[in-house]
Every structure is written in C-alpha cells, then in structure tokens.
Amino acid sequence: MTFTFKALLCIGLTLGLRIPVLAGAFPKPILRIQPDSVVYKQTKVTFLCEGTTEVKGYHLYKDGYKYLRTTGIPQNPRGKTEFSISKIGPEEAGRYSCRYWTRHGWSEYSDSLELVVTGIYGKPSLSVQPSPVVSEGSLLTFQCISGKQYDRFVLTKEGPQKLSWMLDSKYNYSTQQYQAMFSVGPVTSSQRWTFRCYNFNKNSPLLWSEPSEPLELLFSGTLHKPTIKAEPGSVITSGSPMNIWCQGTLEAEIYVLHKDGSQKPWGTQIPQKPENQAKFSISNVTYQLAGQYHCYSYSLEGWSERSDTLELVVTGIYNIKSHLTALPSPVVSSGGNMTLQCVSRERYDKFILTKEDQKFLSSLDSQYIHSVRQYQALFSIDHVTPDHRGTLRCYGFYKDTLQLWSVPSNPLKIHISGLSKKASLLTHQGRILDPGKSLTLQCCSDIKYDRFALYKLGGADFVQRDGQWTQAGLSLANFTLGLVSNSTRGQYRCYGKHNLSSEWSASSDPLDILITGQFPVKPSLSAKPNSTVHSGDNVTLLCQSSYKVDTFILSKEGAAHQYQQLKAKFQVWEFQAEFSMSAVTSDFSGTYRCYASEDSSLYLLSYASAPVELTVSASEKQYHTVQNLIRMGFAVMIFTVLGILVFEAWCIQRQSQCATGK
Template sequence: MKEDQKFSWTMPTQNTNSGVFQALFTVDHVTPNQRWRFICYGYYQNSSHLWSVPSNHLELLVSGTLQKPILWAEPSSVINIGKPITIWCKGTTKTQVYFVHKVGSPAPWKGQTFHRPDIKAMFSITSVERHHAGQYHCYCYNSVGWSEHSDTLELVVTGVYLSKVFLSAKKSPVVKSGEYKILQCSSQEKYYSFILMEEEQKFSSTMPSQKTNTGLFQALFRVGPVNPNQRWRFTCYGYYQNSSCLWSVPSNNLELLVSGLSKKPSLLTQQGSVLAPGEDLTLQCCSDMSYDRFALSKEGRSDLPQMSAHFTQVEGSHANFTLGSVKFSTGGRYRCYGSYISSSELSAPSDPLDILITGQFLVTPNLSVHPGTTVSSGENVTLVCQSSIPMDSFFLFKKGASHSYMHQLSKYQDSQYEAEFPMSAEISALGGIYTCFGSNNSFPYLLSHSSVPVEIIVSGEMIL
C-alpha cells in the first residue's frame, strides 16, 4: 500500500529457504516530484478484509534534480567508539523533509519532517558503535520534489581493535623548512593497511602494511614540504581488509618541528662526552639569544623533550637537560634547538654532541706510541690502538682536551685489529695523557673498556 493509497498491489506469499514467508513487489516509474512511502500487511486466504498489524514504514529516497544538500559530522567524521556524534544535513530554506541513508542499508537510517521549512536537520548518535561505521548520504524533499543526494560522508569508528600502533619519524622529528620527512607507522599486529591522519584532518594518507625483518608490520609515509606557518601533528591507525571504516586504537601523537634560520645554540656537557654506566649526565643548551624554550633531540628517537629557558644577567639564555644515571641506551648523537613562545619554529640546530658509553664490549685495547713516549719538538709520532678481538674502529682521546676525539677505521694486520693515529710534535700542546677505545659499526656510540693511559712528553715544552 502506497501511503496516499494511490497504489496497492497484492501478491501470494512464498516460503523461502530460511523459513520466512514473503512476497516481492516491483515498484517502477519512480519520479522525483512526489514522495514514495509504503507499508504492507498480511492476510489469510478466507479473510481478505481482515489484515495484520501494519509493517514498518518504508520510504524510497529518490535522487532528484534539485540542488544537493551538504552533509557533515561534528565533532568529526573520525570518532572513537562510545563517543557521541551529530550528523548535520543542510538543504535550502524551503526544505520540509530530511533523510540520512547509510549506503548498503535496505531502508533510510533516519528522517525528519518539519511543519515549517528548515534550512538544516540534526541527527544524533549518543554512543557510536561498530555498526554505525560506513558511508552516508542525505536527501531533501520539498513541494517541488527531491534533491540530488549529498556528497558521501564516511563515518570512521576508531578504537575498535586494541592492538597498538606506533608512530615515529625517521632519525628525528625535526625537519628543515621546505624539506620532506618519512614517518613510520608500525604494529606487531598484521593490519591490512595503515592510515596517517593529520590532527586537523586536513591531510590523510593510506598505505598497505608490509612485514619487516624484525617481524613488525609497518607503512612508510612521506610528508611535506613542511613550513613553519602551521603545526605538523599526526596520528596513525591500522585496519583490516574488509573493514576500512573500523580502525584500531590511535597511535601516539607525533609533532614535526620545523628548524629555521635563527641563530643556533650550543650544546655542552661538563661531564665530558665519554662516560661509564652509572655516571650522572646533564646536557646544557645555551645561546646568546634570549630564547624562551630549548628542545633536545637524540638521533633515532621521535620524542623531543623541551625545557623553559633560564635567562642570564647579561643577554642570553640556557636550559639544563638532566639525563640522570647513564645507561648503554643513553649513547647517541644529540642536538638542541631554541624557540620563542610566539612562534612554532625552532632555531637552526646546534652542532652535534656525541655521547659515548664505555664498557659495552668486554675488550681492553692496547695503546702504544712510536717511536716512543718522549719526543722532540717537530718530531713525528704515531699512536697505535690494537685489539686481538675484532673491532670495526678505534677512538683516541686526550685527557682535558677541549677538542673532540680522533676516529679511525681498523685494519687487520699481524693477527691484530689496529688503527694508527699519526701526529706531529709541532702541533700545539701535543704532550698529554691519551687513551683509546674500540667500537663496532652496529653500535657506533658504545665503546669497549679503556686502554691503559699513555703519557706523551715533548722535550722542550714548558710543563705548567
């Protein structure tokens, strides 16, 4: 029965394989200039004037020729499971009826009829569940007829799958203005794809999951070119092949920080760059600029600790980053940046500071001096660091020197792994106490035990 009773049709019932009794009706020549609302009844053979209770109402939504409405969701079309959401459909000032339809559903999801025309309608969900995920359209009807359907709104429900995903930036979350950055979304779960979402949803990208040699599943995303005029904050999710609108719990938030052209600060440590496990370490970032904050980065890590600046009596600022008791994981290459509260841009990076941790390898190399430890001014001298246990490279340090260490790749010679450090007594302040360490390429910031110290005396030098 058509609602206005301009149409009715009777069909005999048939038994289906599922045990349900049904009849199929063909409604053709549907036009957009009227509403198509139906209801059906059942009756028995000998009582054709005694009908059952009515069925639910069903309205066909006709995609017409009038201006299409606008469909959107608040607070967002990507919503965590259990949270409330409001879907809005905006038509013309003469709209009398609004319908929202979920693609694939046999009936309209919700409808609203107004006694007086209204420009928009609100459809609320108090607690989003899995079955709400999917694609939606909305339709409008007024006295002239049906509108076109709106553009598609894809409603995504997050937090459905509890296997965690992790988001990190290759090497560091700091990037120079105008450059690109590779972000890695990974999980131990075999998700079909990962999706990277910019915080304000102005950017999203989907990539298939790939298994790595470590057993993790990941996808790599290239973002940029970045600029300091906006914030670059991201989250990623995983989902399975047949449920692209049902996503995992979100990853950690990751923000890219743009390194600019303002003057670079200096990164210092009073404890020296070579430490043993258990020693305390504090790094100081300082500048003659009056920066409000300083940030410390470690190569290979995606976090970027920040500290408020302390201002000196003269022009300048600094911040102390207390790393606490040193562990092997403390070793690495560090940089720091300055920034102002009024800008999201960082300064240029400081020069790198390498923190090296001793005692990782149970090796004690031998340090020798040729031709001897006492040399005359202008004489050439070579320090040789050796180990019978394989070492990829060797580091040479001078006690109390303000300059950095010397580094040489090892060579295998006479059943020894060794590196030579040629020097000249003409070099200012050559005399002093030297030690060397071994290292392997797989752990470039972790060293062996120290060699026995060797003292070089330059004859004719004044010893203070």
Template sequence: MTLIKPGNKAKFLIPLIKQSHAGQYVCLCHKPPNWAEKSDTLELVVTGYFSTKPTLSALTSLLVTSGENMILQCASRERYDNFILTKENEKFSMPQDSQHINSTGKFQALFHISPVKVIHRGTIRCYGYKNSTYVWSKPSDSLEIHITVLQAGLYQAKFIKSNVTFIDGGIYKCYGSEDTLPYLSSYPSYPVELVVSGSFEDPDSSSQEPIPTSAILPKPAIRAEPGSVVAEGSQVTIICEGTSDAQGYYLYHYRNLVSLRRMTLMKPGNKAKFLIPLIKQSHAGQYVCLCHKPSSWPEKSDTLELVVTGAFSKPRLSAQPSPVLAPGGNVTLQCVSKQQYDRFILIKEGPQKLSWIMDSQYNQSSGQFEALFSVGFLTPNQLWTFRCYSNYRNKPQVWSESSEPLELSFSGIYYNKPSLSVLPSPVVTSGGNMTLKCVSQEEYDKFILTKEGQKFLSSMNSQYIHSIRQYQAFFSIDHVTPDHTGTFRCYGYYKSTPRLWSVPSDPLEIHISGESAPSLLPHQGHILGPGKTLTLQFCSGVNYERFDL
C-alpha cells in the same frame, strides 16, 4: 600441455588462479628431433588482489562525435602506483602514473583520448596496481562509450520499469542504434522528466507523505561533528543541511540500505541531525542523507565516510632522520607496528588536513611491519602535526588506535646561535648526575634540548643573568645511564612560535663511563722539566674499543 583434438592445439588448465600465476607466458611445440620457435608473449594479468576498486568517470560526455576529444578519470582513495584502462577485457591504454590530489584526498590519473574514433566505442573499465604490472585491483564499474552519428532513430521501442520509487525520478533521454553497431548511437532525443508521485514512507511512522513532484531539491550537504574520524566509544552527530523549506531529512547507511533513518530537525529549519551516542565498529562506513518537501522529490548528498578508530593496537610514528628540519626540507615519516596490518594511514592534523595511505611492508632487520611516507618541501608557515593509523583491507573504515602525535619543528629561523656546555664535565660516571646549560645573548623565551636530532627533554624557560648579560636555562639529568651517551644540541625559540627554532648550538658529545674505570699513568713520573715530552698511558681490564682523555 594436454593435446586437444584436432591435434594442432594443446591446453594447460590453471584451476585456481593466484597472484603467483600473473606474468608473461610463451608456448612452443616440437616434433623430434626439431623444436618450433616459441610463440609471442602472452601477458596474464590477475585482477582483484587489491580489494579497493577505483572509480571511473568521464570529465567530458560519454556521447561524443568521432573526431572530438574525451578525458577519462580513474581515481581511488587507496594509493596505487599506476592506473590502466581496459576495453572488453583487453588493455585499452598505456598505464598512467598515479597523482595525489590534496583537495579530494584521492589518487588519480587522467586518460586523454584524442581524437575519438569508432574503435574507441565499447565498455571501459579501469584498474589500479602497485609494484607488479600484472597484479591489479578489482575493476571499476564499467563505462559505455558511444560514438554518435547524424541520423536519428526511426523506429519505436518501449522500456518498462517496474516498482518505481522516488529514486527513479529524473531526466531521461533515448538514443537509436543498429544491432551490428551497438556502440554507434544517434543524437539524443529531447529530454523527458519523470516525476514520481505517490508516497514517501517515513520508516519511523505508519503515516505517508505525498510527493506529487516536479521540482528537484538542491543537493544537501552532509558532515559529522566533531569529525568523520572518531574513536570507538565516543559519540558523533551526523548533520544534514538542505533548504529552509525542507520538511523531512533521512539518513542512509550503506551497510543497511533497506531502511531510512529519520533525522531530528534543528533550528533554523534547514538542518537536521542524527546522534550516535556510543560509536561501535558497526557504525563505520559510508553515509548519505536526503531531504524532501511535499512538492519535491529528494536529492541525495555526497557520501560521508565515517571512520571508527581504536579497534586495534596503535602503531608508532617517527621522523627520519629527525623531526627538526630546515625550511623547505624533506623528511620521511615511518609508521611501524609489530602487528601485521595491511595498510598504514598518515594524517596531517589542522585546518588543511592531508592523508596518505600505503601498504604495509615487512622489515626483516627489525622484525616489524612498516610504511615509509616521504613528505617533501615543508615550509614553516603552518603547523605540521602528524598521526598514523593502521587497518585491514576488508574493513577500510575501521582503524587502529592513533599513534602518538608527531610534531615537526624548523631550525635556522633565528640566527643568534646559543652555546651548550655541561657540568661537571662531558664525561660522567654511570649513576651520577649532570646538568646541561644553554646560553644565548638573544632574548629567547625558551630553550630546548635534542639528542641525536630527537627531542630529549621538555623545554625550559630562559632566565636573564645580569652578571653575564645573557639568557640561560639548565637541564638537569639525574642518575645517568649509558643511554645518555650521544650528541646534544640546544635551540632557542619564542612562545608565540614554538615550532620555529634558532640555529642549533655547536654539538656537545656526552660520554658515560661505567663502573670499571680505567687507570691513568704517566710514563715519566709525575714531575717533568720544561720542554719534556709527556706520555700518558690508559690501563683497563676491560677490552674497550677506544679511550677518551
């Protein structure tokens, strides 16, 4: 380290902080021949490595009296392992594990501060992190925590706000505090409502509509049809739903906040729409809508995230160990791509949509990038169909093409087990044909075949055979290859519940022989007397690992 005058200090400059600099540091000094003890540990945290910043909010008021309780919520759409709070750039809390909330599709942690003390006042931010406890995301926006006292402010101050627009309308309160204790505040003043009159400029017209307002319109609802995840090149309609007396609807795209887009009124008059006839990547992002009438100023809607898919090549989705599982079982869904994406997104389709986001990891053995999603305790009372996408952090609403859909099925629902056999034999010469027969005494509508736990062929309708009083289906495979070697099973199911299967048949091992067939010779000749021992010998010019008789 470089000595600083006076000589009892030294410094070490890191001119450009990187992720690799994060971690624990100690320093020590020495005077020959003696060394001093090492210093306490300094933890150096590098922030901003993950571009998705969490949001920090208070579930209780930020203005609390000493001794009360307060709950802070840190949330993010990106899957962080932990969240942590800071105050004035110092750690303020112990890290909390991230929890996924199905209703919001976000990951969050709750920080309970009980009881609140004077030392809790100040500027609070939250961060998310994953594997490394010293490499954090960008910070959330700050929250100011104030501790109230009983004495009201006695002095006067003027707050001047220039260039007022309709967005500045609302309810205002003021507080008093002292310079030496800026975070100790008085009780709030009585509220004052600021009403913005004047004009609401229509971006598509030179006319202006007066809004001498005192009322607040209810928050409108925003949605996208057919959905908020749309393929590039398709069309989407953004719909804003307000009150029946609203006279104008406008749409913000957060990429371009300098202008409003007028939306087209729909019948009945409490809705409006904005059509995007040809979706491009530039349309991806966050949208809000607002509505107004001459006697009210507008309230903006919640944020709509519009995702555009199809920008990159699609990943591949598979289930490990199998897409066929028992009720209440666990399965790991693997999303894989040869292309280096930053993240993978797993979507469960259907009325109750769920989503998961994970960082991409490089698998050295396969030479591909992947993410493993653990999906636990699945029940057969709903359909489980998944797709996965991939994207880059700098464009979170621009996704790849969708993987092929993966449907999970449940076995063991029906207890009548079918039987599986093969014609002409379980050993077939490469290039030949074979037929697998699935039979059951239960009147299943269809039978399906799996190989090594994966669906192998399309399902077949069952046929009733009077002579044997059973139901059966045939699966014909022409021109077999060594790839057909493996363990086969069959299941029965009903058309009304195509994802609920019977218990599996016993496994059937299929072996495919090559062109270099071995020879079979009896040691004692072809004719033996009763009670004799028979020895058969296989011979081959190929060094096989084993022989099957």
C-alpha cells in the same frame, strides 16, 4: 424405418447417460495461492481451485500425489473451492495442482504452482551500488551476501510487477563471505522498486532463508545536494558520542542518512528550522558504524542529489599502538624537509598520518625492518610550510577494513624554526658515559633567548626550560637528565625562542650521548709503532676484538672534540680498525680508550678497552733549537745585567763630580 430410427436413438441416449465422459473433456481448472506462492513459515495459505458450475468435488495434489479433497457443492456459484493450511511448515513446500469431477467424469489437471517456504535459514544482507537514490534509467548492481555457505541466491522485486533473479553463490576471499552480484536495470520511476534477497541449497530448492531487510530505490528530484559533516570529526574513538549533520535547502521537508552497503536508510529526520539542517546523533560509536555515509533531502519535488561522501573512521579497534617520531627533529625550518617515521611491532598492512584537524596527510604500506623486527612507514614532507605546524598522530590498519584503525600513536607536535642564530648544546661530563653517573646538558647562546627546548632523536616531543642570563651576556638553560642508564643514550639537539615569537631558532649541532658496558665485549687497544713518539711522527692506534662487532670508537680522555669511529674490518681472525694520526704534536698526548658497537644499537657501547697513554715528545732538532735559545737567553740576560751595573756606576761617579763642582 421411422420406428427403427427412433428406437435406436432412444437406446443411444439411454446408454449415453450411463457411459462416463472421458477425463479431460471438461475445462482445465485454474489454481491460485493466497497470499503468495512465496510465504514465510507459519503463515496461513489458501489454495483456490476454480472449475465449472457442474463440479461435484475437487482434489488438491502435491508433487503428483493426492493431498487434500473436497466433495459436494462448490463453495460459490462460480465453481470455486478453497483448501486452507493454517500454518505452513517446511514439509508443505512443493509443487501443487488440482482437478475436479462432475457426474460425467474427471477434468484434466490444472497448471502446477510451486509453493516456496521461507524463514528456514539465517537471513543474508542486501546492498546496492552506487546508491539507493537513483535517477531515471539507472543501471544498478545488487550484492547479496551471507556468512554461511549456500548454493544459490535469489533476488526478488516486490509489488504488483514481480520479478526475480537467481545466481549461484561465489566465495569472496577478501571478505571471507559468500555472495552474488545481480545487475538490474534500467529502472524507471513509473513503478515502485523494493527488493529482498534469499539463499537456499540445491537439494531443497523450495526451502529458502529468512528474507533480507527490504531495500527500496528512491528516485532523485531537482533539489540541490545537501552538505554532510561529522561532529567533532570524522575520525572518532570507539565508544565516544558524535553527531552527523545534514544541511540542505529551505524546500527540504525530510532528511535521510544512508550508510553505503546497508540494506535500508540509517536514519530519517525532520529538519530543524531556520537553519534547515538535521542532526543524527550517535551516543556510542562502535566498529559497525565505520564506513561511508551520504545524506539526501526530500521535498514535494522529489529527492535531492546525494551529498558528498563522509568517511567515518573508528579508532581504538586494535590495541597495539604505533610510535611516531620526526627525523631529524620536530623543529624544522620553513621550506625545509622532514621525515615522519611511524613504527609498530604489529604487522599492520598500512599506516596513516593525521593532523589534529583530522585532515588526512597520507597513507603508506608498511615495510618490515629486519634490524629491529618491526614494521614502519616513512612519510616525507619535502617543503615544510607553517600549515604543517601542529600535532600529528599515526595509526595502523588492515586493507580489508579501511575505516577501522588502531589506537593512536603518541602525539607529535611539529614546530617551525626561523632564521635566528642556532644555540649550542654542551655537556661537561663528556659524550661517552658510564651508567650511574649524573648527566646535565646545557643549551646556551649569545642571543638572549627567553626559552630553550631540548629534543632527543626519536622522542615524542621536547622538554622546555626558561632561559637564564649570565653577566657575560649569555642566555642558557640546564637540562638535568638524572642518572645515566640505557634509556639516556641517543642524539640530542636544542633550540632557543623569544617569548613574542612562535618560531624556534635553528637547531644546534647534534650531540651524541653514548653509554658504555651495554654488551659483554671488551676490545683491546695498542699503539704502533709505540705509545711514545716524537713530535711530527705518525702513529696508529689499533682497536681489535675477537667477537663480531660493526664499529669501533676511539675516545681521548678529557677531549672536547668529537670522538672518532671506523667500521670494523675482519682480518687475521679478528675484527679491527686502525685510527691513523699524522704529524702528531704534543696536543695528541693523552689517555685513549676504544669501544665497540653494533649497527642495531649505535648509541650502546661495549666495555672500554684498557687505556693507552700516548706521549708525544720533542724531536732532537727541536731539542737543540731549544738549547740554543736558552743559551742565547742567558747571554742576553748577562749582558743586560752588566749594562745596568755599568750605567749605575757611571751615574754615581757623575753625581760625585757634580757635588764637588768639578
């Protein structure tokens, strides 16, 4: 029995040396990738496969297929081997595993690792809200944006404690870009938080884009927030130089300027002593610099709070300017009301009004004006104060680019008027003028003003002239407007001012200048019941046109008073207006003409109608009264002459008696 057992044992051991051990009976190898499992294209990558000390060789597999192999003794006593690829390309992206064999058989496969190759597509941009300077435990929102369409975005946290988030991309109609919003937090200061984002398509999930610029979170400390300001101002013309100043406490050792939405700090500066402020210089402002800025200071205690927001606006981006006017005038009394009208032919979404000190007054949505086919905004100031004095401008902009404005409108200077007596505005040529005539307006007052100003409604500013004094004690100034043309039309006002005062007088009454022959319509004028009437009668002057008009204007030749105007009414296939005059007197006698106008151009008139000569004669009763007065006058005159003759005869007789002594 003993011999038989030993013989069987020997045979069994001998056979055991020849029968291979089943695969998987050995420890599973471990696969690692250096420098990382997410690598940039053209990078050298090394796969480390670690088995046991009895390993005879290794195989590296990609996507289940044998990719590389080594044979022979492992490269170190611990049973490791390396598979190196000198320059990774898109074709190397995939899922890798390894296994080894010994003289007893094959091991099982290692756990698989994915190799991601980046740099295949253009890079996205990464930003964080509310700020990259955060406090302990903050919750943040990261926004990854791309101008091109990709299926998904990946947000990665770099460093020893790696994290990653993945989201489908969504189209943002307002920005016309693709984006993903990642919620991250709470964040702690115990680790470094540096982020990048990528994008990729679902049909090749291991081929990623270029990485975004890195975005590192900074944890705020105990320093007080610095102040931030722009020089010469926060509204700057494109192409101009400017400086942004950041000033903090004496402990600050470094300043960082950050632009909201950017991936990294805009700039870093060491403070200038002793003011302890940093200057960030911009030699040429471009539209990319428009936006909101904050600055931070850093000391050994950590980061400060962020400064208040500096909103940098770049103007001159859109070339179509607006036109700014003051209604009714750029001269307004303190405490009065004023409306500022900003008009443009460009369809801007909004208009904004600014003062010369770059303080924003207000912004309003634009409204379409059908009559002139333009867009406007009306800025109302209900209680004007001396603070409103100065130069104003308006700009147009669009809702999706709030810090990019058009070229500025014409400057409009606002003046404050006092309580001094208003001047008078006169014209010796009349208010309704034919083109080609010379026109001079005269502003005068019985107060000796040193200076006068003339303003045309809708104008950018007013014209000023020195005052002159007359022997009658009047002060005046003549404003020669030259030859009358279409552009002369409008409403005018004038003001007076003393040299020692910054305030202008109250406004004169408005003077309207209307220009004739500006559209090819010639109305007709007739008198009812007749053009010759008696004093005290009623008469109607009828103005008519077979063409559509909005208003009729009746003017008397040589009259100093205001013309009359009535809305046109459509009757019996004609447009007409009836100018009624009751109990007329001889003052109503004269030559009348009528004109037509349209609501879209109130100061432009048609050609004049044919003249109508209105004659007002005395009534029969008045005639008899005059005749009686004449007769009585003659009787009185005759009795007076007879009395004088009798008196003279009596005197002569009396003198004769005195001479004879009788």
